[in-house]
Amino acid sequence: MSYRVIGIVVLAAILAAVPSIASEYWVALLTQVLIFGLLALSADLLLGHAGLFSLCHAAFFAVSAYTVAILQTRYGVTTIPAAVAGLVAGTLLAAVFASAVRTRGVYFILITLAFGYIVWGVAHRWASFTGGDNGVTNVPPPSLGGLQIVTKAHYYYFVLVVLAICLLGYRILTTSPFGLALRGIKSSESRMRSLGYRVGAHLYVAFIISGFYASLAGVLYIYYNRFVNPVAAGFPISVEAILMAIIGGTGTILGPFIGSGIILVLRNWVSGFFHYYTAVLGLIFIATVLWAPNGVMGLIRSWRSGNRGEGA
Amino acid sequence: MTIAIEVDNVSKQFAGLRAVDSVSLSIPQGERRVLLGPNGAGKTTLFHCISGTHQPTSGRIVMFGKDISNVSENARTALGMGRTFQISNVCTDLTVMENLLLGMLGTTSQKWSMFRPVTSDKELIGKAVASLERVGLQGRENEEVKYLSYGERRQLELALALSSNPRVLLLDEPCAGLSPSERTHFSKLVSGLSREITLLMIEHDIDVALALADKVTVLHRGRLIFDGLPDEVQKNADVKEVYFGRL
Incomplete structure (x- = not known):
């Protein structure tokens, strides 16, 4: 337990020191890692805890990003109400898409894929409203009260603070009776039903909470990127979010962020000199499935516990 | 006398197979009833109809005077029904303690609580430890269920069924696959249960079954062929024919 506290303090210190020791490029990349890590974490609430493989999380991410962007640029709404509206829009969409929990397994994957x-x-074709392929540009930097967050380093700190609060909430959620019930459902639905749980209702609520976290990632993304186009809503983003969670380790808090770090750093680094960088990502994913089915966190855990290997 | 469970003319049809065929039985509160019958007699299907896993094709299930035919499985648990499964059905990825906490929270509104860790409820943990002791799983709280032996999983299965303080307990072959010494231990556990609990149990081990039963019901090919006292069942001509053929 105390090791965990020390670990958190050290990690926080390192993260806080990054802007003063690294270049702006790395600060921006790390911000991106954190934002996509949050998106991966939101998908992992369903995958790692409830056992549902969702392929539509880019939808909540993009809808909240578009909402903020359109409100800010077209209607001059200020940051806080725009961000709240983005969160509400993404979460409401999740409440609709959550009807997918009526299905399981491959049907759930397919229906979420279709929703996505x-x-x-809509983002791509409804050009008069969404700007089509060009998307929405020139989103102003966020301003909270009188405070404008302009530099990359300041925005990085802002994301860190928001994340810290979110992760605390996520941690409490996953250790609460509700979170435990989700893991019980993942393990045996029929047993949970006979213990008195309305499984569908639990999954429905979990889906909405997951959508809320994805929407929050969308809000952080739009102020980082300052523009949004249909790529944000695309299938690859949904897949990447899930892959990040799997590579880092599902059912953990740190895992999705590690996965996000691996994928984004590799993409930025490898794509500089190798055109087929997605092939490298593919190989990494195959290696994960073969040798580390529980991801990086799973590897760390099995090293620590000695020999209880959980390989395929 | 209060009737705990009344099965009223229940049938269950699976495509061309009538697994349960117009079965009626009524079990008074506090009685221990054993369901016997050869493989394929429809015992487990009848169980599933009572617990709500299956919807009967026709007929009614009444529990303490309330028609529960259209009540969902989870809501039946809230009304006071607990069950074990023929094939151990426990959450294998979770620890013994977590399984039990889920069982105890299942019928309370606390299962929706999101804002504090489940381990912060010391009273609940204490109760869980006590009920693990009751089934002989003390000291195994933090073991993941996948590392439990078969017999221990059966014990946990019983602890889970009891965790919601059921008024009616359905046990589907609780002793199946256990060693003789484990069987003795298990039947002691079951016979030591409060007499307040109405017990309906499927059991193939005739010694265990007759030792526990107040009354015995025999099914054959979905039909009820005998309903009576344990002493009578071994003398009954129909039952003999089902088990041994015509003599």
């Missing part, structure tokens, strides 16, 4: 494509299609 609906949003992408």
